Structures are given as structure tokens and as C-alpha cells.
Amino acid sequence: MKWLYLLRTFLPTWRFFEDISDEPSLQFRVFRHHQWTDWHPVFDPMMRSWPQLCFNPQVNYQLAAGSVVQHLLQELEDKSKIEETAPFQLLQKLVLFEIVRRRLSGTERFQFKLQDSQAEWMISPEFPT
16 A cells, blocks of 8 residues: 555646746755755756647646655654655655756755745755765
8 A cells, every 4th residue: 555655746726726826946955065055956947839739848847846845744744753754755756856867066964944934844854975
């Protein structure tokens, strides 16, 4: 039955109009050269163009990540050991993937957080890269 629970993270959440509020922002920071950097958004704003109407894998990737963030926000309401949940572990891997993709040399550790314009929802513990 654990596979069924893990499969849930790949399905989109269908909470369209329950709460109208700011979209949570996923940000990260890295520890490199003996100091922490500032917080940076995991995803940069996308440039839109006409060909992207037919083929746009980057936006699909960001939508999937947004779905995982929504699942994690649901888990924040339910569980105290959030680090053991599948959405948290997926976000940890996603942030690490983005750090590697950006080629941030000298990175020893990283953290990520979820926040909106009014409050920070969660700050992760430090993870090695």
C-alpha cells in the first residue's frame, strides 16, 4: 500500500477554488565559500512565445513541481514529521537538481523554504549536496 501513497504525489491536486490566496514560492539558498547565500527562487519567470502553445516542457515541469508543493502544504496541516513524507523528499530532490543544473560550484549544503507574501510556511533543515 505504500506504493499507492507514493503514487499520489504524481497526481495533480484538484483544489482549484477552495482558497484564493497567493501562490506559495519555493526558494533555496546554498552554503558556499563559508557563508550562506541569499534566498533565490527555484524557478525563474518564464518568457512566453507562440511556439510554446504546442510544446512547452519547462512549463509542464513547473506545473508538476507546483502540484508537489500543494501536496506538501496539505501534509504540513496533517503531519509533524514532514521530512518523512513523499512530497517533501520530492521537493528536496527537485531543489538539488536545480542547484546542480545551475552549476553552483563550491556548494556544500543547501536549504529550501516555502513562503507567500505574508508568511514563511516552512524552512527545511540543511542538506548536503
